[in-house]
Amino acid sequence: xxxxxxxxxxxxxxxxxxxxxxxxxxxxxxxxxxxxxxxxxxxxxxxxxxxxxxxxxxxxxxxxxxxxxxxxxxxxxxxxxxxxxxxxxxxxxxxxxxxxxxxxxxxxxxxxxxxxxxxxxxxxxxxxxxxxxxxxxxxxxxxxxxxxxxxxxxxxxxxxxxxxxxxxxxxxxxxxxxxxxxxxxxxxxxxxxxxxxxxxxxxxxxxxxxxxxx
Numbered sequence: 213x214x215x216x217x218x219x220x221x222x223x224x225x226x227x228x229x230x231x232x233x234x235x236x237x238x239x240x241x242x243x244x245x246x247x248x249x250x251x252x253x254x255x256x257x258x259x260x261x262x263x264x265x266x267x268x269x270x271x272x273x274x275x276x277x278x279x280x281x282x283x284x285x286x287x288x289x290x291x292x293x294x295x296x297x298x299x300x301x302x303x304x305x306x307x308x309x310x311x312x313x314x315x316x317x318x319x320x321x322x323x324x325x326x327x328x329x330x331x332x333x334x335x336x337x338x339x340x341x342x343x344x345x346x347x348x349x350x351x352x353x354x355x356x357x358x359x360x361x362x363x364x365x366x367x368x369x370x371x372x373x374x375x376x377x378x379x380x381x382x383x384x385x386x387x388x389x390x391x392x393x394x395x396x397x398x399x400x401x402x403x404x405x406x407x408x409x410x411x412x413x414x415x416x417x418x419x420x421x422x423x424x425x426x
Contacts, residue, residue: 217249222426223256224386229421230264231394235412237264245426246278253278255288260296271295274305285310292323302326315339330358331371349390351376354399365409367401378419389422 223245231238240261246253255276262268276290286309294301307321320334335353342348353374360367378392397414398406406413 217251219247219249221245221247224423224425226423227421228423229390229419231417231419233415233417235415238262238417239264240421248278251280253286255290268296270297276305276307278309282310284312288321300326315341329361332356345382347380347382349376349378349380349392351378357402360401365402365405365411367405369401370399371402373397373399376419380423386426387422387424389420391418391420393417394419 223243225241225243227240227242229240231240238261240259242257242259244255244257246255248254253276255274255278257274257276258272259274260268260271262270272292272294274290274292276288278286278288281287288305288307288309290305292303292305294303303323303325305321305323307319309317309319311317316336316338318334318336320332322330322332324330333353333355335351337349337351340348340350351374353376354370355372356370357366357368374394374396376392376394378390380388380390382388393416395414395416397403403413
C-alpha cells in the first residue's frame with residue numbers, strides 16, 4: 213500500500229555570506245521555504261544584502277504557487293515585491309525549476325513589473341563531490357531585459373552575468389560552511405553603456421559563508 217504524500221515544510225538559507233573585494237565588503241542572504249506535497253507547493257523566497265557595516269541596500273521577497281509538471285520539474289507562478297531599492301516595485305512572476313540527476317539543478321524566471329517592464333534571470337548549479345563531506349559548487353547565472361531603462365542604465369538583451377565557485381563542507385546533515393570566488397560582469401549593450409559612462413563593468417570578490425536547511 214502506497215504511503216500518503218503528506219504536506220510538509222522544507223527549505224532554509226542556501227547563502228548567508230560576506231563578500232570582500234576592491235569596492236569594499238558586503239553581505240548577502242538567499243533563502244527559500246516551501247510547504248506542500250510532491251505535487252503542489254507554496255513557496256517563499258527571500259533575498260537581500262548591503263554594505264558590511266552600512267544600511268541594507270536590497271530586500272526582495274517572492275511568493276509562488278508551484279505545480280510539479282514532471283518527475284523533477286516544477287512550474288511556478290506568483291509575485292515578487294522589491295522593498296529596497298524601489299519600495300513600490302511589484303512584479304508578476306512565472307518560473308520553472310528542475311533537476312537532472314542528483315548533482316545538476318537549474319531555474320529560470322520572467323518578471324513583469326507593474327510598469328510593464330519585462331526582465332528575467334536564469335541559474336545553473338552543479339554539485340561536484342570531492343569527499344563524503346566536501347564538494348565543489350560552480351554556478352552560472354545571467355539576467356536579461358526586454359526593454360531599456362535609462363534610470364537603471366540598462367539596455368535590451370542580456371544585462372549581467374555571474375560565475376561562482378564555492379567549496380562547501382558539510383558540518384552536519386543540515387549545516388554547511390563554504391568559501392569561494394564570485395565574478396560578476398555586465399553584458400551586451402548594458403556593458404557598453406556602463407563603459408561609456410566610466411563605470412566598472414566587472415568585479416571579482418572572495419566570499420565566505422554558511423547555509424542551512426530545516
